[in-house]
Amino acid sequence: MEDRYLRRFVVDELDYDPRVTAAHIGVAVENGVVTLTGHVASYAEKATAERIAMHVRGVRAVVDGVEVRYPDDCRIGDEELADRCVRAIAWDVTVPPGSVEIKVEKGCVTLSGWVERYDQKAAAERALRRLAGVADIVNLVGVCPAHNEAQA
Structure with a gap:
């Protein structure tokens, strides 16, 4: 075409x-x-x-x-945004507690850590998509089905 x-x-x-x-x-x-x-x-x-x-x-x-580009009256500091991200992921029952780490810099949220299934990785990102203040999401969460067993 x-x-x-x-x-x-x-x-x-x-x-x-x-x-x-x-x-x-x-x-x-x-x-x-x-x-x-x-x-x-x-x-x-x-x-x-x-x-x-x-x-x-x-x-x-x-x-x-x-x-x-958020309107000036909707600007949110990175500290407040990080707190919102932590709470949003904690509220999502699909994401295992403590499996995802969050870094926020100038509205860009970087996710890292390990989960057992791809749907858990996707859920972590999905939980943050509609949060005010998020300018971008970098999802570096790894998927390893046996990761938790290897740590035990």
């Missing part, structure tokens, strides 16, 4: 979805690789835009250059 048609399909899908403010997102396509640029109001909106682009038929890869 030609890149210009693929770009049009991605733009149309972004315009159609009410969870995304498509007017603030730029779309470029080269050889089936979609590059998203611009800014959005939350990490959830950024993740949604990336998923929308990835699910358009013909897209080979997505480069996500979208920036999260």
Whole structure:
């Protein structure tokens, strides 16, 4: 499929979805690789835009250059954000207690540690997606089914 048609399909899908403010997102396509640029109001909106682009038929890869820009009245310090992240993961029964470590720097949340199943890794990230103040999530949590047995 030609890149210009693929770009049009991605733009149309972004315009159609009410969870995304498509007017603030730029779309470029080269050889089936979609590059998203611009800014959005939350990490959830950024993740949604990336998923929308990835699910358009013909897209080979997505480069996500979208920036999260919170309004000034919604800015949250890293200390408060880290506390919110710890509580959100603690409340998620899918994530084993003490298995995920959290680091927050300028709104970017980095998750590390070990879990036994992939759904536990995904749940840790999912628990943080809609938290105000999250600009990006880097999920470095490893999955090792026998990890807990090896430590015993």
